[in-house]
Amino acid sequence: MSDESKTIAFNRKARYEYAIEEEIEAGIVLTGTEVKSLRAGKADINDAYATSRDEEIWLLNATIAEYSAGNRFNHEPRRPRKLLLHKRQIKKLLGRLKVRGVTLIPLSLYFNRRGKAKVMLGLAMGKKQYEKRETIKKRDWQRDKARIMRSKNG
Numbered sequence: 001m002s003d004e005s006k007t008i009a010f011n012r013k014a015r016y017e018y019a020i021e022e023e024i025e026a027g028i029v030l031t032g033t034e035v036k037s038l039r040a041g042k043a044d045i046n047d048a049y050a051t052s053r054d055e056e057i058w059l060l061n062a063t064i065a066e067y068s069a070g071n072r073f074n075h076e077p078r079r080p081r082k083l084l085l086h087k088r089q090i091k092k093l094l095g096r097l098k099v100r101g102v103t104l105i106p107l108s109l110y111f112n113r114r115g116k117a118k119v120m121l122g123l124a125m126g127k128k129q130y131e132k133r134e135t136i137k138k139r140d141w142q143r144d145k146a147r148i149m150r151s152k153n154g
Contacts (some may be wrong), residue, residue, distance in 0.1 A: 005118075009043040009109040016135060018105055018124035024093070027084030028109075028119050029061065031075045033067040038117055040067075043109055050083060050104035050121055052094055056082040059119065061108060083119065101125050123126070 002023070030038070037043070042065035050059050059081045066074045085093070096102055109121045126137070 002091075005110045005112050007108055007110045008038050008041055008046045008117075011045050011048070011105065011107050013046060013119065014107050014122060014124070015036050017101040017127060018103070018106070018122065019131070020105075020122040021070050021102075023107065024085070024089060024121045024123065026057070026089075026119050026121055028117050028154060029082040029084065030117055033070040033073065034064050034073070035117065036070075036074075037064050038109070038111070045106045045109050048106050050106065052090075052097060055067055055094070057085055057090060057093060057104070059083055062106065064102050065137040083121075096123055106142075 020146070044063040048059060048062035050057050052058070061078060062081060063077050064075070086107060093104065101127070103120045103124055106126045107122045111117050112118050116137055
């Protein structure tokens with residue numbers, strides 16, 4: 001993801017709950033009111049996941065709020081959305097998703113520098129409870145270490 005992109009939604013729980021093996025950028029098929037709602041920053045991907053249907057990858061449970069100025073043609077907030085990937089990428093992902101415990105999680109939803117809506121997917125395996133505790137310990141230690149370094153320098 002480039003520094004010029006505008007992040008709309010970020011899945012904060014993803015890196016805590018899952019061990020991310022690989023990241024894949026995918027386009028997303030949207031309607032007009034969905035794009036306007038995303039530009040207003042009204043999206044939530046915390047409970048979302050991607051799955052395969054008919055040799056295609058779909059994003060499920062992602063919420064894009066209805067556009068406030070939309071009329072009767074407004075979109076359904078939690079509808080399944082098709083993800084745009086190359087055939088090679090889809091075949092690779094389908095093969096990886098057949099492995100037990102592997103899932104496809106959206107990490108962030110953003111507009112790239114060309115203004116196209118993209119979703120960053122993570123090929124992930126669920127962490128065990130002890131791995132989550134280890135993650136917390138590492139994060140706390142990094143925070144404490146930074147605090148100690150600041151106090152010594154300041």
